Amino acid sequence: MITQKHISWAIGLAVLLVLPLIIKQIFPGTDRYYLHLVIQILIWAFIYTGWSMMGRFGLTSLGHGAFTGIGAYVTVMLWNFAGITPWIGIPVAMLVATIAGVLVGYPCFRMRITGHYFALLTLAFTEFVRLCIVGLRDWTGGSLGTQPARYGDGLSLYAMQFEPNRVLAYYIVLAIWLVGLIIWVKVDRSMDRYALDAASQDEDAAASVGINVTREKLKITALSSAMCAFGGAIYGQYQMYIGPDTIAGLGVSLNIVFAVIAGGIWSLFGPTFGAVFTQVLAETLRVGLRGSETLSKLLGQSALALDTFIYGLLLVLFIIYMPKGVVGTLAERWKRKARP
Amino acid sequence: MAMLKVDGLTKQFGGFTAVSNVSFDVAEGEILGLIGPNGSGKSTTFNCIAGMYTPTAGSVKFEGGEIGGLKANQVCHKGIARTFQIPRPFRNLSLLENVALSAHFGSNAHLSRAQCWAKAEESLAMVGLPTDATTSTDGLGAASLKKLELARALATGPRLLLADESLNGLDHGEMDQAADMLERIRKEKGITIVWVEHIMGVLMRVVDRVVVLDHGEKIFDGKPADAQTDKRVVEVYLGETEH
Structure with missing residues (x-):
């Protein structure tokens, strides 16, 4: 049966499929820039969705900046120094991230480290990975970052490089984003989701009805870290540049957490909305602050750090006033209206 | 033995x-x-x-x-199934989900999704709680929460x-009811x-x-x-x- 939901999905998908054309019509000349913005939003939306897999069950990890970093760096290092195609490199990177996630997760879950302590432990892990990247500067380029070696004209199936063709890049990341949503829905409808909801509420009670809490948490950690590693790798392939600040490290972790909380940690489109929100905000602030002479004079270079400051402020406000995020809160209002 | x-x-x-x-x-x-x-x-x-x-x-x-x-x-x-002295329901799940969860994870029978839900309804009915899918645990009083504990334990097939x-x-009436319930569980199951x-x-x-x-x-x-x-x-x- 075709419901209203199916129709809205079909319309939404149709709009997304012709979006490059729409952008070309609205912003002739600057369409490459706007398409770039959309591509970035979609890549981050996928990564945020990956994080929310854990975040929604109370596993507030600050370690996902490490997973995106592992995804990007392992893929690029294998390509640059061993000539291994990303078709193999990305699965390897995902495997490495999954193993790292399980190694950090297992002792935490076994010893029931949750909440603040879990966040702190994973934070330390992120910092560890960032220091490794910076320390291995002969390969990784240190804090300056590095680039995947360009293959031919930069457009290659073998090297998984597609940056010059923005429209192609758009459809690739659109497909990836959609797969992310499908994974979210699959998890949401699985029995494991109930088990993790139960465990996030009361681990003893969950264990008493036969749930192996440690195993359930490890499963979702593996999925979440693999997704974020994949997102990180795609980010590197598209940007053709990876740096410890842009794709690995604490800044990335915090950005992920902020975006998802703002968007809605329990909603399908929450992470995506978070990506739209943070990317547009960052871009507006960057362009706006650079352009404003008064601000530049007043604050100098530090004006560029204002966006981080505003993030922090907004994060606090969201946690206090809108813990379900924008999407979650709107959905709730909508439901209340529909059910008089 | x-x-x-x-x-x-x-x-x-x-x-x-x-x-x-x-x-x-x-x-x-x-x-x-x-x-x-x-x-x-x-x-x-x-x-x-x-x-x-x-x-x-x-x-x-x-x-x-x-x-x-x-x-x-x-x-x-x-x-072996257990209940808790102070009821520990999963507040973020509905009544039926609470019980279906234990039917799925608690029993060794590898029940299908539909079987889990059927088993959950059966267990809820046995202890006299509503079996519709939407009832949340929020409005439940002490006696109902105890029943939920029992339903959850029963669904694991112990x-x-x-x-x-x-x-x-x-209170006294509820105590008598609860005692009868345990007797019934032994007799019927x-x-x-x-x-x-x-x-x-x-x-x-x-x-x-x-x-x-x-x-x-x-x-x-x-x-x-x-x-x-x-x-x-x-x-x-x-x-x-x-x-």
Whole structure:
């Protein structure tokens, strides 16, 4: 049966499929820039969705900046120094991230480290990975970052490089984003989701009805870290540049957490909305602050750090006033209206 | 042969001995009352059987196999379900989801999704709770939450049910109902029951046998009628008798 939901999905998908054309019509000349913005939003939306897999069950990890970093760096290092195609490199990177996630997760879950302590432990892990990247500067380029070696004209199936063709890049990341949503829905409808909801509420009670809490948490950690590693790798392939600040490290972790909380940690489109929100905000602030002479004079270079400051402020406000995020809160209002 | 055999069970927390060398059996089909005043060690004994604590010494055998030291989820899979003294519902799930969850994860039968939901409805109906999918746990009173604990335990398909102080916080009518419920569970499902309580009242009517603990030691094991006249049991419950 075709419901209203199916129709809205079909319309939404149709709009997304012709979006490059729409952008070309609205912003002739600057369409490459706007398409770039959309591509970035979609890549981050996928990564945020990956994080929310854990975040929604109370596993507030600050370690996902490490997973995106592992995804990007392992893929690029294998390509640059061993000539291994990303078709193999990305699965390897995902495997490495999954193993790292399980190694950090297992002792935490076994010893029931949750909440603040879990966040702190994973934070330390992120910092560890960032220091490794910076320390291995002969390969990784240190804090300056590095680039995947360009293959031919930069457009290659073998090297998984597609940056010059923005429209192609758009459809690739659109497909990836959609797969992310499908994974979210699959998890949401699985029995494991109930088990993790139960465990996030009361681990003893969950264990008493036969749930192996440690195993359930490890499963979702593996999925979440693999997704974020994949997102990180795609980010590197598209940007053709990876740096410890842009794709690995604490800044990335915090950005992920902020975006998802703002968007809605329990909603399908929450992470995506978070990506739209943070990317547009960052871009507006960057362009706006650079352009404003008064601000530049007043604050100098530090004006560029204002966006981080505003993030922090907004994060606090969201946690206090809108813990379900924008999407979650709107959905709730909508439901209340529909059910008089 | 005894279904559950607790032998020389001891549990220490640091230097404090909560349970000391306690032994008792539970026969198949029996309702055993495990009673004792606050701090007598009955909850610790209970938790050693249910896999929440690892016994310091002694053994717990279920259907011939050692279960002492297993994790709670493993004990559940052996066929032992438990309730909690203070109900611990999963507040973020609906009533039906609470129970369907334990049907899925608790039983060894690998039920399909539809079977889990059917089993959950059956368990909820058995204890007299609403079976529609939308009821949340929010509006439930103490008596209903106790019933939910039971429904959740039943959905795992146990052969032995450990009921922890089921009647705490209920009025007299509700206590009678709860006692009848346990009797019905045994009769209709053939489930053996260990009922942990600190009040003797209603329990005495339903149980076949009582084990009384005091200061971590077993002081009585026998018929409920005899317990009420046993000198040590009376002392424990009513304080020192005058000589």
